[in-house]
Amino acid sequence: MRSTMDDVEQYIKPDVPPSGPGCVECEATDSWWLHLRRCTFCGHIGCCDDSLNKHATKHATTTGHRVIRSYEPGEDWFYDYGTEESFAGPTLAPPLSHPRSQTVPGPHDRVPTQWERLLGS
Numbered sequence: 001m002r003s004t005m006d007d008v009e010q011y012i013k014p015d016v017p018p019s020g021p022g023c024v025e026c027e028a029t030d031s032w033w034l035h036l037r038r039c040t041f042c043g044h045i046g047c048c049d050d051s052l053n054k055h056a057t058k059h060a061t062t063t064g065h066r067v068i069r070s071y072e073p074g075e076d077w078f079y080d081y082g083t084e085e086s087f088a089g090p091t092l093a094p095p096l097s098h099p100r101s102q103t104v105p106g107p108h109d110r111v112p113t114q115w116e117r118l119l120g121s
Contacts, residue, residue, distance in 0.1 A: 008080050008087070011067040012040040017093045018071065021102060023047040025055045032110040034119060036071035036098055039063075040078065040089070045071055045098075050119060051105075057081070072104070073097040 023033045023046050033047030037056035042065055046056030060066050066081040069092060076096070078089035098106075105111045112118060 007083075008067050008078075008089075011065060011080075012078075012089060012092075013042075014040075014090050014092050016041070016043045018043045018095060019045045021045075021095075021098045022107060023051075023053075023055050025058075026051075026053060030110060032105055032107065032112075032115070034105045037068040037079075038071040038092070039065045040067045040069055040092065041065035043093075052118065071097050073100050 018038050020027070023036060024044055025031075026033050026047055031053060033051040033053070035048040035050060037046055037048055038044070039046070039056070039059060042063070044059050044065070046059045047053055049057055056068055060068065060081045067078060068081070069078045069089065070076065074097070077086050079086050103111065105115055
């Protein structure tokens with residue numbers, strides 16, 4: 001992990017809250033996700049690259065917001081798409097993860113029974 005944040009501070013706004021408990025685009029299309037990621041610049045919640053739609057990466061690509069933080073309970077890692085490195089970052093505005101009651105994958109009522117096959121697992 002990287003120990004300095006000098007080059008990523010411009011991409012992190014600690015006071016910006018997350019957009020909600022689930023992937024913004026998946027919620028809009030009644031889709032589902034495996035894991036969630038939080039944009040540290042605008043708070044956008046998107047699904048991870050192991051999910052069907054990869055909305056977190058798509059958000060970073062289209063907006064230039066290149067730093068994310070895991071939005072999974074118990075995980076506090078950051079990732080910089082620009083350098084492709086993980087690092088320890090500052091404390092962000094709460095909540096720091098989706099609700100523990102939310103299933104992984106989720107949301108429960110939209111996850112197909114064959115979800116592992118769909119993701120190639």
